[in-house]
Amino acid sequence: MKKLFMMLVLALGMAFASGNYSVAGTAGYANGFVGGMQASWDCILFQPGKGALRPALDLGYGSGGFQAAFTIRHMFAVDDDVKVGGGIGVRYQKGVQAYFRGDVEYDLYSLVAVPLFVGADLGFAYGFGTAPKTVVAQLKVGYRF
DSSP states (O other): OHHHHHHHHHHHHHHHTTEEEEEEEEESSSSSSEEEEEEEEEGGGGGOSSSSEEEEEEEEEEEEEEEEEEEEEEEOOOOOOOOEEEEEEEEEESSEEEEEEEEEEEOOHHHHHHHEEEEEEEEEEETTTTTOOOOEEEEEEEEOO
């Protein structure tokens, strides 16, 4: 019960300390075609000197079944509109997996004056027990608010 309470406090603290949320529609591959949603936020509570830690939650469903991932990504601004980074987390697809991924995002605000972005992720999920080991790739289009 104490661990659950601490996780809830941590999640609420991250949510209230955030300054930038985004939601994206995704399509990609993870043991078959997957379509889904990704929600991420800049977490000022754990922001290092350079870049930003960005927790992300991915939910998807496709030919590989239901999938979910929670990652902590460290994103760096390479240009005014381009961010790159990498992350580590846990993933679920027919079992628990360790998840490592690289990300790139391009902000479209300077082109369309709307806070849209496009991006891509490429990662590897290492399955424990009967969970599959698989390459995970996705393209995303989203909105920052």
